[in-house]
Amino acid sequence: MTIAAGSDTIQELTVEELRAKVGTGMEISDPEENMLLSMGPQHPSTHGVLRLLLELDGETIVNMAPDIGFLHTGIEKTVESKKYLQGLVLTDRMDYLSPMSNNLGYILAIEKLFGVEATPRAQVIRVILSELARVASHLVWLGTHAIDLAAMSVFLYCFREREYILDLFEMVSGQRMMGSYFRPGGLWRDIPEDFEPAVRQFLDFFPTRIADYEALLKRNPIWLKRTKGVGVISGEDAVDWGMTGPSLRGSGVGLDMRKTQPYSGYEQYDFDVPVGTDGDVYSRYRCRIEEFTQSLRIIEQALDKLPGGPVNIDDRKIVPPPRAELGQSMEAVIHHFKLWTEGLKPPVGFVSQVVESPRGLFICYLRSDGTAMPARAHFRTPSYVNLASLPQMSKGLFVADAVAIIGSIDIVLGEIDR
Numbered sequence: 001m002t003i004a005a006g007s008d009t010i011q012e013l014t015v016e017e018l019r020a021k022v023g024t025g026m027e028i029s030d031p032e033e034n035m036l037l038s039m040g041p042q043h044p045s046t047h048g049v050l051r052l053l054l055e056l057d058g059e060t061i062v063n064m065a066p067d068i069g070f071l072h073t074g075i076e077k078t079v080e081s082k083k084y085l086q087g088l089v090l091t092d093r094m095d096y097l098s099p100m101s102n103n104l105g106y107i108l109a110i111e112k113l114f115g116v117e118a119t120p121r122a123q124v125i126r127v128i129l130s131e132l133a134r135v136a137s138h139l140v141w142l143g144t145h146a147i148d149l150a151a152m153s154v155f156l157y158c159f160r161e162r163e164y165i166l167d168l169f170e171m172v173s174g175q176r177m178m179g180s181y182f183r184p185g186g187l188w189r190d191i192p193e194d195f196e197p198a199v200r201q202f203l204d205f206f207p208t209r210i211a212d213y214e215a216l217l218k219r220n221p222i223w224l225k226r227t228k229g230v231g232v233i234s235g236e237d238a239v240d241w242g243m244t245g246p247s248l249r250g251s252g253v254g255l256d257m258r259k260t261q262p263y264s265g266y267e268q269y270d271f272d273v274p275v276g277t278d279g280d281v282y283s284r285y286r287c288r289i290e291e292f293t294q295s296l297r298i299i300e301q302a303l304d305k306l307p308g309g310p311v312n313i314d315d316r317k318i319v320p321p322p323r324a325e326l327g328q329s330m331e332a333v334i335h336h337f338k339l340w341t342e343g344l345k346p347p348v349g350f351v352s353q354v355v356e357s358p359r360g361l362f363i364c365y366l367r368s369d370g371t372a373m374p375a376r377a378h379f380r381t382p383s384y385v386n387l388a389s390l391p392q393m394s395k396g397l398f399v400a401d402a403v404a405i406i407g408s409i410d411i412v413l414g415e416i417d418r
Helices: 015-022 075-080 084-092 099-114 120-148 152-173 195-217 221-227 235-240 281-305 330-342 382-388 390-394 399-409
Strands: 002-004 010-012 035-039 051-057 060-067 349-357 360-368 376-380
Touching: 035 399, 051 399, 060 390, 060 399, 075 084, 075 376, 084 099, 099 120, 099 349, 099 360, 120 152, 120 195, 120 281, 120 399, 152 195, 195 281, 221 281, 221 399, 281 399, 360 382, 382 390, 382 399, 390 399
Parallel strands: 002 035
Antiparallel strands: 002 010, 035 051, 051 060, 349 360, 360 376
């Protein structure tokens, strides 16, 4: 038996030695005739530090086993050793292409522990930024997915538009990506005056950019050949595997937590949930492209209804006093000092909060023992579950098709290896 490793070295291994080396229980159907190929972990099309062990008959995939853990950070246990607010910055770094979504799920869970809700203005701003994050994440997905299949121009165009959104994030939080802008009880601060005009400018020009992507890909014969009928999974199988997000909706199952379990005021917005029919790479592509337009609809409605008022609730157990009060009130200084040194102390209990991230269903589970640090923190992330279906979608296809399928489920290894 031979195994071709990612370093281009070839070793002769027995089946037992191979399994010990790769740490997987993958059933090898024909160890004498078939080749075992280690794809990754540095292969660019694996979208992170992922390795795929492939059993090949020529170029046809007979079996596959994803091998994860190269990026493991121990985020969940680290959150349990930090104060609640300190844990917020760690959620930024799981799905690092859409940190606002993780922030929102974590913050809503903390607010649920305290039994409070953010102000109406803060909720609307959260929706605007969450949908901008969805668009930014889908832009990275489309650009990298296209370049995996040799469409260079789309990659450059997508990252051009993403830069504009990152500038908007920097405008409100001071950071392009890891802003930690959502806070328990509201936001870090109110949005600046030039934020709304900048977002409306984005709403004006982005539809024409979507049309550009469509002109390059939608009817491109090479794109169609690489995506149509490739990586098919039925709606029933997708549900059985626990898939969520556009990867599930591409198979005809219209599950979207913004509709089925609305949070942060999503029930107030009119939008559609794009659903595919074929369950292939192309259907998943179509779902995400159409989600661009639906996110723009939500953002426009949110801007039109953006209320005035404060962005933080008036609760000194959760929200620090305004900075302007610190030079005038000793009581404000005391509250500020206690909040930042002792931390938030929610009542004893446990909560589960779900949000619809760009990749699917994200659940934050928190258990409080009444101290300033969570007794238990757990995150159900969509990439981890969606990746599990990759072997089923890839069997009987070519290695090149595996590249297209990986791109179509849009995994982020940061939220898999946590």
